[in-house]
Amino acid sequence: MTADETTVDGLAVRTLTSREWDGWYRTLEVAFGGQEEHPEERALWRELTEPDRSLGIWDGADPVACAGAFSLRMTVPGGMVVPVAAVTMVGVLPTHRRRGLLTGLMRRQLTGLRDGGEALAVLTASESGIYGRFGYGLGSWRMALTAPTGRVRVQAPVDREIRLRLADPVASGPACERLYAELVPGRPGMLERRPGWEQLPLLDPPAGRDGYSPRQCVLAEDRASGRLLGYARYAVSVDWGTEDIPDGTVRVRDVEALTPGVYAALWDYLLNLDLVRRVTVANRPVDDPVLHLVDDPRRLEPRLGDALHVRLVRLDEALEQRGYATALNVVLEVTDPFAPWNAGRWRLRSAGPGKGASCVRTEDPADLALDVRELGAAYLGGVRLAALGRAGLVRELGDGALAEADRAFASDLAPWLPHGF
Known part of the structure; x- marks a missing residue:
């Protein structure tokens, strides 16, 4: 056993080497059902993986469990952007479950984080009930929306001093990243995107579009200066139904803006696209202004899901x-x-x-x-200690x-x- 190794149930736990990445990542894919990711997505995660922060458990020559962490920075209440260990790629093969491997990985990882540079760890969970026993508390929620076009209209003031312009998502990416960076300190839980991470919102493999168009991007620019004030990224699926009546869907990926009027203008644009019956978005803040922008918020069909689990290291x-x-x-x-x-x-x-x-x-x-766990839940300010007390x-x-x-x-x-x- 090397100095880097420990054992769980007699199996070696150690950090990953770059040459082992393919087998290690395949272990994760199998743990999550076995479907292989699209090559473009897989290549990006390989580029972003930090091998020295990635752990595996080997049964002989075969990796059977994995866990990693990204070195990111996150906004906390007060506007500070602080280092955070973003725990990721956690999985155990079905042949090796119920043997304490996950607990061993999480313990080894947490001890390493304590000795490293972050006081906080965060993760998103495939199953929300798993990580509480390791001290993670549910610290933020996400809101999904489905809006029927033609039945919901924007009633808030829309900025008419802007120009809306369709642009190539990749070519406009750097400008959109600069706008996103302006917004990061304003809301707890937002992530500062390090080099390489700007590729994540642009990831759009053809094989993963599920019948939707290539991703599109609309920019909201100041008419006089040309300054970018907001953007939305989305894809469209056009369906003519059984009676040749348009029944398409707009799937929104991002909507960001620097002012309320620009945000309203972008939603007005999305809710009035032709040949579609509905607009969907999977991830918005639970206090998103769109709930107040429209004339009939009930028709947005808001649905909550758990998002960020927070661990005080x-x-x-x-x-x-x-x-x-x-x-x-x-x-x-x-x-x-x-x-x-x-x-x-x-x-x-x-x-x-x-x-x-x-x-x-x-x-x-x-x-x-x-x-x-409760301190982690309350840490970002969205879960109230008084509610936890009740x-x-x-x-x-x-x-x-x-x-x-x-x-x-x-x-x-x-x-x-x-x-x-």
């Missing part, structure tokens, strides 16, 4: 990295059986917005008692402490993960 540093909406001085008694270095009592202080925070160990009596997951031990912490942890905007990883 080094609790004190993580709590010091984010901002707080109000002054705060509470003692937290935290349980964390999977990462015992976080367990115990911590005094969290902040003088309020822009004033920073401190989190240090203490022997003082606790004001709130909770698991690290669910019995946060216990108030000091008078008024729950309301004080609830106000301080809250965020003006709901956290949102704009894309997966």
Whole structure:
């Protein structure tokens, strides 16, 4: 066994080498049902994979389980953009399940993260019930919408001083990335896209279009200066139905804008495309302005799904990295059986917005008692500590402490993960 190796159920756990990537990634594909990804998608994930942050378990020469992490940066409440380990590519072959391999991988990974550069880890889950036992809390939701064209109209003021222009998605990509970067500090949960990641929203393999058109892009530009103020990316499936009546669908990938009027103009454009009956979008913030832009929000058919699961790796540093909406001085008694270095009592202080925070160990009596999972859920400000208290997951031990912490942890905007990883 090398210095890099540990064992789980007698099998070697170690980091990946570049030459092993194909077999390691195939293990992930099989764990998720066996279908091979499109070559363009597979090539991008190979380019983005960080081998030294990718773990595998081998049974002899065969990889049978895998887990990785990307080195990303994410906005937290207060507008700071901080390093985060984006946990990804987690899977175990069906022949090796129920043997503790996933637990072993997550423990090995979390210990490595503690010794590395991030105080936070995040992930998206294929099954939402898996990761709570490893200390991850559900910290943000996503909203899907389906709007019937012709039945919903934009009633909010639309910016008429802009020019809408169709553009090649790839050619316009750099300008759209610059606009996206302007938006990142404004909402918790948004990811700063490092070099290479700008390819992800442009990924459009022909074999993966499911009958839709190639991706299209509409730009909203200032009519006088030509400055880009917003964009939308989408694809169209035209279906003439059984009676030659247009019954197509617009599948929206991105809608981003710098001003409310431009955002309204982009939705007005999408809801009025020809030859379609509906507009769908799979991932918007739960407080998206589109809910208020239209005259009949019920027809948007909003549906919630879980998005970002948050794990405090080094609790004190993580709590010091984010901002707080109000002054705060509470003692937290935290349980964390999977990462015992976080367990115990911590005094969290902040003088309020822009004033920073401190989190240090203490022997003082606790004001709130909770698991690290609940701290992860509340971390981005979208899940209220008071709601967790009403669910019995946060216990108030000091008078008024729950309301004080609830106000301080809250965020003006709901956290949102704009894309997966």
